[in-house]
Amino acid sequence: xxxxxxxxxxxxxxxxxxxxxxxxxxxxxxxxxxxxxxxxxxxxxxxxxxxxxxxxxxxxxxxxxxxxxxxxxxxxxxxxxxxxxxxxxxxxxxxxxxxxxxxxxxxxxxxxxxxxxxxxxxxxxxxxxxxxxxxxxxxxxxxxxxxxxxxxxxxxxxxxxxxxxxxxxxxxxxxxxxxxxxxxxxxxxxxxxxxxxxxxxxxxxxxxxxxxxxxxxxxxxxxxxxxxxxxxxxxxxxxxxxxxxxxxxxxxxxxxxxxxxxxxxxxxxxxxxxxxxxxxxxxxxxxxxxxxxxxxxxxxxxxxxxxxxxxxxxxxxxxxxxxxxxxxxxxxxxxxxxxxxxxxxxxxxxxxxxxxxxxxxxxxxxxxxxxxxxxxxxxxxxxxxxxxxxxxxxxxxxxxxxxxxxxxxxxxxxxxxxxxxxxxxxxxxxxxxxxxxxxxxxxxxxxx
Numbered sequence: 001x002x003x004x005x006x007x008x009x010x011x012x013x014x015x016x017x018x019x020x021x022x023x024x025x026x027x028x029x030x031x032x033x034x035x036x037x038x039x040x041x042x043x044x045x046x047x048x049x050x051x052x053x054x055x056x057x058x059x060x061x062x063x064x065x066x067x068x069x070x071x072x073x074x075x076x077x078x079x080x081x082x083x084x085x086x087x088x089x090x091x092x093x094x095x096x097x098x099x100x101x102x103x104x105x106x107x108x109x110x111x112x113x114x115x116x117x118x119x120x121x122x123x124x125x126x127x128x129x130x131x132x133x134x135x136x137x138x139x140x141x142x143x144x145x146x147x148x149x150x151x152x153x154x155x156x157x158x159x160x161x162x163x164x165x166x167x168x169x170x171x172x173x174x175x176x177x178x179x180x181x182x183x184x185x186x187x188x189x190x191x192x193x194x195x196x197x198x199x200x201x202x203x204x205x206x207x208x209x210x211x212x213x214x215x216x217x218x219x220x221x222x223x224x225x226x227x228x229x230x231x232x233x234x235x236x237x238x239x240x241x242x243x244x245x246x247x248x249x250x251x252x253x254x255x256x257x258x259x260x261x262x263x264x265x266x267x268x269x270x271x272x273x274x275x276x277x278x279x280x281x282x283x284x285x286x287x288x289x290x291x292x293x294x295x296x297x298x299x300x301x302x303x304x305x306x307x308x309x310x311x312x313x314x315x316x317x318x319x320x321x322x323x324x325x326x327x328x329x330x331x332x333x334x335x336x337x338x339x340x341x342x343x344x345x346x347x348x349x350x351x352x353x354x355x356x357x358x359x360x361x362x363x364x365x366x367x368x369x370x371x372x373x374x375x376x377x378x379x380x381x382x383x384x385x386x387x388x389x390x391x392x393x394x395x396x397x398x399x400x401x402x403x404x405x406x407x408x409x410x411x412x413x414x415x416x417x418x419x420x421x422x423x424x425x426x427x428x429x430x431x432x433x434x435x436x437x438x439x440x441x442x443x444x445x446x447x448x
Contacts, residue, residue, distance in 0.1 A: 047078035048337055050344065051106035054083065055091040058293065059110055059162070059327065062361045066348040079344060088112070095119075099128040099332060107335035108345065111159060113150060113326045114215075117411040120153045130331040130338055131156040135346040142370040144323070146404035151328040159328025160349040163364035165288040166395055166402055167220040167322045170295075171307040175203060175283040183284075183307040187320075189249070192312040196259030199283045207259040208284045209276075210250055212427035213419045214267035216287055216324060221246050223322035223403055225314050229418060234408045236448065238418060239441035248433045251426050262428045274298040286311060288324045289395065293363040296382045308387045310398045321398035323405070359383075365392070369399055414444045 052063060060083045067081050084106075086094065092115045098105035099119070105128075111119060120127050136148060136157040144164045151159030171183035179202045181195050196207030210217040222228065227242040237243070253260035261282075265272030268287055277285060278299045285291075295302055310320035329349060331341045348354045355366035356376050363383050371377065372392040378384070383391065422440040425431040 047080040048340055049080045049082060050108060050335075050337060050341055052081060052083045052108040052110070053091055053095060053106045054085055054110040055088045055112065056110075056327070057085045058297075058362065060085065062162075062357055062364075063348060065357055065361045066354055069353065070344060070347055077340070079340070092118070098334070102334070105332040105334040107337060107341050108329055108331055110162070110327050110329050113328070113405075113407070114415050115412060116151060116159065116328065117407045117409055119330070120158060120407075121409045124154060124156065127153070127156075127158065128333045129158040130333055130335070130342070131158060132160065132331070132342065132345070133157055135342055135350060136160070139350050139368065143367045144369055144399050144402055146323055146402045147326065147367050149404040150323070150326070150407060151330075159330045160345055161367045162327045162329070162349070162358065162362070163288075163290050164367055164369075164395070164399065164402065165290055165323050165326040166365060166398055167216075167224075167286065167288050167311055167324050168394075168398075169284055169286050169309050169311055170291070171284045171309065172277075172280060172282065172302075173305050173307050175199065175205060175280060176307070178203060179283075183309050186309070186312055188316055188318075189312040189314060193253070193257060193259065196253070196283070197257065200259050203283075205280070206261045206282045208253070208286060209263040209268070209273070209282050210254065210260050210427050211267040211419070211423065212262040213424040214263070215415060215419045215423070216268060217250060217427075218247060218418070218423055219405075220286065220288075220311065220322040220324050221250075221314070223324070223405060224311060224319040224401065226319075226403065228406050229414050230406045230408050230410060232406055234406075234410070236410065236414060236441060236444050238414065238422075238444060239437045244434060244437050247422075247426060247437060251430075251433050254427055255430050269294060271298075278302060288326075289365045290325060290363075292383055292387065295386050296363060300382075300386075303385045306387055308391065308394065310394065310401075319398075319401040319403075321401040323402040365395055369396070372396055410444070410448060413447065417444050 054060060063081060063083060067079060071078050092111065095105065095109050096118055119129060133156060140148065147161040147164055148157055151157060151161065176183050179198050181198060186192050186195055199205060199207045222243050225242050225246065227240060229236065229238050231237050254262070263273050264276040267273065268285055274294070278301055295306065313320045329345060331338060331345065335341050352368065352371050355368040355371045356374055358364045358366040359377055360381065372395065377392050378389050417440055422436055425436050426433055
C-alpha cells in the first residue's frame with residue numbers, strides 16, 4: 001500500500017510539472033496580455049491580472065474588445081487579461097490535469113462542448129469549476145436556455161455559452177440557380193432528396209457532403225428528432241430506432257441515391273474542404289451557425305453566393321434546427337479573484353453589450369435572443385456580405401426548435417466512438433447500418 005501511495009504522489013508531481021512546463025514553453029501556443037490602456041497602472045499593481053486559456057485564437061478578439069470597454073467603464077477596477085491560446089487537445093488535457101492536481105489552472109477557461117463532460121464529473125464537491133447561478137439566473141428568460149442547460153449539472157450552471165450554434169443549411173446559390181430551385185422552398189428532408197436528384201442530373205455535382213469521421217452530419221438530425229446518444233438517465237441509446245433510421249437515411253444519401261459524398265478532408269472544417277466548397281464542389285453544407293466564421297476566414301470569395309436557411313424538417317411542420325457544438329467559458333476554483341472574474345464574465349458574456357459584440361466581433365449568434373433585433377445586428381459587416389441582412393430574422397424562426405443535449409461522464413467517449421468508428425465505417429466504407437450501430441453501441445456500453 002505504501003508503494004502504491006508513493007506511485008500516486010509521484011504521478012501527480014509529474015503531472016504538475018507537465019502543466020508548468022507546457023505553460024512556460026512556446027511550442028504551438030500564443031499568448032496575449034491585454035491591459036486597460038495604462039500599462040504603468042497594470043504593472044504597478046493597480047490592475048488585477050486574470051488569466052484565460054482558450055483553444056481558438058479568434059476567441060481572444062471578443063475578450064480583448066470587451067476588456068477595453070470594461071476598463072473604460074471601471075477606472076477604479078482595472079483588469080489585465082493574460083490570454084493563452086493552446087492547441088485543442090493540449091489545452092483541454094492540461095486544464096483537466098491542473099484542476100485535478102489543484103495547481104496551475106487559469107482564472108478563466110474556454111471549454112468545447114464535446115470535452116465539457118470531463119470537467120463536471122462526480123458530485124458538486126468534485127467539480128473544480130465555480131457555479132455561476134447568481135449571474136445566469138437573472139437573464140435566463142432572455143436566452144436560448146438549452147445552451148445554458150448544456151453547461152449545467154444538478155441545478156448549477158458552470159459555463160457561459162459563446163453561441164447558440166443553431167444548425168442551418170448553407171446553399172450555393174449559383175448551383176441552385178442553375179438547377180432552377182429556390183433553396184427556401186426546401187422544407188423537409190424529402191424535399192432535400194428530390195432537389196438533390198435534380199442537382200445531380202443537371203450538374204453532376206453532389207447535393208451535400210457528410211462528415212466521416214465527424215459528428216456534424218449525424219448529431220443535428222437525431223437532435224432535431226428529439227433523440228440523443230445518451231438519455232437523461234445516463235443510458236447509452238446510440239442504437240435506438242430513431243438513431244438507426246437517421247443513420248440509414250444518411251447512408252442512403254451516399255450509397256443509394258448518390259446525392260451526397262463524404263466530405264473531402266474528412267470533415268467540414270478541414271482545409272481541403274474549404275477549397276472544395278469554394279470551387280463549387282457541392283450544392284450545400286449543413287453546419288451550425290458558427291460555421292459563418294469559416295466562410296469569412298477561409299471562403300471569403302463565396303460572398304453573396306450563399307443562401308442560409310433552416311435545416312430541412314423530418315416531417316412537415318417539424319423542428320428545423322438543433323444546437324450543435326459550441327464553447328463555454330468557465331471560472332476555475334483556483335482563481336484568487338472569483339468575485340471579480342464573475343462580474344467580468346457577466347459583462348463579457350451575459351450583458352446586452354457583450355452579446356451584441358459576440359456577433360459584431362466574432363460572428364457568433366448571441367445566446368441572448370433579446371438583442372437579435374438590435375440595430376447593431378443588421379449593420380453591414382463581413383457576415384452580412386456573405387449571407388445578407390436577414391440572418392437573425394431567419395434564426396428567430398428556429399430558436400425554439402433547439403433542444404439541449406445530454407452530457408454525462410460517458411459523452412466524450414461515446415462521441416469519439418460514434419464519429420471515428422460508426423460514422424466513418426457507415427458513410428465512408430458503406431458498412432451495414434444496423435449491424436454497425438449495434439456493435440459500436442455495445443462497445444460503448446461495455447465500458448460504462
